[in-house]
Amino acid sequence: MELFINRISKANQFIISILLVSFIAAVCYILSGFIGYKVVAFILLFTVSLLAITLDILPVLAAAVLSALIWDFFFIPPHFTLWVSSTEDLILLLMYFIIALVNAVLTYKIRQIEKIARQKEEKANTVKLYNTLLNSLSHELRTPISTIIAATDNLQAGNSKLNEVHKNELIAEIAKASFRLDQQVDNLLNMSRIDAGFIQPKKDWCDITEIIYDAAHRVEENDILQQIHISIHPGIPLFKLDKGMLEQILYNLLNNAVIYTKPTCSIKVSATFYADILEIVVEDDGPGFPKAEINQVFEKFYRLKNTVTSGTGLGLSIVKGFVDAQKGSISLENIDTGGAKFTIAIKGETSYLKI
Amino acid sequence: MNKAEILIIDDEAQIRKLLQITLQSNDYIVKEAATAKEGSIMAANHPPDLIILDLGLPDENGHEVLKKLREWYTGPIMILSVQRTEEDIIKALDNGANDYLVKPFRTGELLARIRSSLRSTNAEESIPIITCKNLMIDLTARTVKKDDETVKLTSTEYNLLSLLVKNEGKVLTHHYLLREIWGPGYINQSQYLRVFTAQLRKKIEDDPNRPAFILTEAGVGYRFVGE
Numbered sequence: 001m002e003l004f005i006n007r008i009s010k011a012n013q014f015i016i017s018i019l020l021v022s023f024i025a026a027v028c029y030i031l032s033g034f035i036g037y038k039v040v041a042f043i044l045l046f047t048v049s050l051l052a053i054t055l056d057i058l059p060v061l062a063a064a065v066l067s068a069l070i071w072d073f074f075f076i077p078p079h080f081t082l083w084v085s086s087t088e089d090l091i092l093l094l095m096y097f098i099i100a101l102v103n104a105v106l107t108y109k110i111r112q113i114e115k116i117a118r119q120k121e122e123k124a125n126t127v128k129l130y131n132t133l134l135n136s137l138s139h140e141l142r143t144p145i146s147t148i149i150a151a152t153d154n155l156q157a158g159n160s161k162l163n164e165v166h167k168n169e170l171i172a173e174i175a176k177a178s179f180r181l182d183q184q185v186d187n188l189l190n191m192s193r194i195d196a197g198f199i200q201p202k203k204d205w206c207d208i209t210e211i212i213y214d215a216a217h218r219v220e221e222n223d224i225l226q227q228i229h230i231s232i233h234p235g236i237p238l239f240k241l242d243k244g245m246l247e248q249i250l251y252n253l254l255n256n257a258v259i260y261t262k263p264t265c266s267i268k269v270s271a272t273f274y275a276d277i278l279e280i281v282v283e284d285d286g287p288g289f290p291k292a293e294i295n296q297v298f299e300k301f302y303r304l305k306n307t308v309t310s311g312t313g314l315g316l317s318i319v320k321g322f323v324d325a326q327k328g329s330i331s332l333e334n335i336d337t338g339g340a341k342f343t344i345a346i347k348g349e350t351s352y353l354k355i
Numbered sequence: 356m357n358k359a360e361i362l363i364i365d366d367e368a369q370i371r372k373l374l375q376i377t378l379q380s381n382d383y384i385v386k387e388a389a390t391a392k393e394g395s396i397m398a399a400n401h402p403p404d405l406i407i408l409d410l411g412l413p414d415e416n417g418h419e420v421l422k423k424l425r426e427w428y429t430g431p432i433m434i435l436s437v438q439r440t441e442e443d444i445i446k447a448l449d450n451g452a453n454d455y456l457v458k459p460f461r462t463g464e465l466l467a468r469i470r471s472s473l474r475s476t477n478a479e480e481s482i483p484i485i486t487c488k489n490l491m492i493d494l495t496a497r498t499v500k501k502d503d504e505t506v507k508l509t510s511t512e513y514n515l516l517s518l519l520v521k522n523e524g525k526v527l528t529h530h531y532l533l534r535e536i537w538g539p540g541y542i543n544q545s546q547y548l549r550v551f552t553a554q555l556r557k558k559i560e561d562d563p564n565r566p567a568f569i570l571t572e573a574g575v576g577y578r579f580v581g582e
Contacts (some may be wrong), residue, residue, distance in 0.1 A: 213564040351546045354570040
């Protein structure tokens with residue numbers, strides 16, 4: 001409602017209130033043989049009240065004054081004059097005038113209060129989102145940093161109880177933590193690029209097969225237990241798209257599937273094409289997404305309510321950002337037999353060059 | 356052979372320290388400079404066998420430093436930088452860098468790249484037969500054998516392979532490859548490269564989907580790895 005009103009200009013609001021009051025008055029005038037002028041007063045008051053709910057204060061006040069004058073001029077005997085003959089009618093007119101004004105002002109005040117409450121709520125939500133972001137970010141960055149500091153402390157302290165196995169374990173932890181830190185920084189940089197709005201896809205001919213295998217290998221390098229199955233339409237042409245973005249999209253989707261499914265699950269990537277549209281599907285046989293949250297997962301910093309793994313909630317929003325940047329579409333659905341299925345469709349120039 | 360001498364030009368003391376340890380423990384002689392000015396003077400006074408150059412130096416833009424060094428220095432220059440955009444990498448390679456490694460880097464990768472950069476300058480002129488793992492390329496006879504069996508290559512495939520092999524370890528940009536093999540009119544026809552590398556990989560790689568010889572440098576070019 002608020003949005004609707006905001007879109008009507010001030011001038012139009014005056015026109016609407018004058019037209020509506022005049023129209024209602026005209027109808028009443030036609031029906032004046034059947035209804036008394038006192039009933040007309042109620043109908044006009046009702047009209048002003050309706051306007052007060054939707055329009056700004058000034059157009060409503062205008063409607064209040066106009067309707068009072070119309071009522072006086074056309075309906076209170078003697079007709080066609082502002083003169084009021086009986087004391088009773090004079091009191092009625094005054095009362096009408098006051099009620100119409102009070103009505104307009106009160107409704108306006110209530111709406112102002114509502115607006116302030118809404119703004120407060122919005123601000124509270126922003127603060128909440130900001131805090132969630134800070135919490136998850138500081139957690140995501142501090143965990144690996146703490147690991148590195150603690151592990152190096154241990155190694156530096158000349159702790160004689162540390163045997164070779166322990167030392168190697170600590171070194172492996174440092175390596176893992178640094179890798180995680182590097183990935184998070186990448187995520188943040190990607191997200192800020194998307195937010196800043198200056199990501200222009202750098203289009204070049206892409207060998208889709210190569211890109212999918214490369215992304216899968218990058219994920220497999222993290223010592224994953226799930227199997228990644230790849231199936232690509234053998235006749236797939238070269239597509240002119242942004243290779244870096246495409247690979248990051250696939251990496252994030254695959255990485256997500258790995259993180260959120262059991263080691264026994266399997267992940268499938270398939271690619272096909274319909275004329276100049278490339279379609280890539282990434283699906284798994286894991287738990288799928290909770291129905292209530294499925295529409296929110298692409299939002300920035302959104303994390304599933306019952307999630308136990310750590311993360312910043314950036315992965316899928318980066319995917320969405322990179323798909324959007326290439327004017328493509330992405331959808332997510334749960335598979336009937338269990339699991340999540342992401343479908344990406346991107347239009348691009350194709351080349352069927354063969355040797 | 357004498358120990359190779361490497362000059363590091365990087366303003367980050369931590370990175371210099373790390374490189375120093377890594378390189379010294381691998382039998383290289385290490386010299387360090389923290390600014391472009393200092394580095395240029397050191398290189399001029401006593402030209403090293405290889406220069407590792409950071410692009411983000413405090414006193415001068417790294418690309419400019421690279422250009423100036425290239426005016427007289429003929430040894431390999433390896434860029435080590437946090438800047439990872441394709442534009443930066445291509446620009447550096449076009450300005451004469453032999454290789455480009457992005458920070459954070461893996462030590463193993465760094466050492467392998469240094470070895471191959473030094474090797475290609477040492478080797479210079481023709482070694483007629485190059486053997487890499489199960490692959491043998493005879494540059495005089497223009498033949499390629501995999502596991503002792505002759506691989507049938509078209510002449511374009513062979514030209515592409517031999518160009519990559521002769522520059523083993525070095526990233527060759529899309530533009531460079533297209534110009535050298537197809538001609539100056541083709542430098543924007545990267546679809547040729549995609550198709551021919553895919554074809555070539557099918558013929559020489561054990562698993563074309565996990566290439567071990569012809570590696571893709573995303574958005575930049577291709578690199579042949581023989582080790």
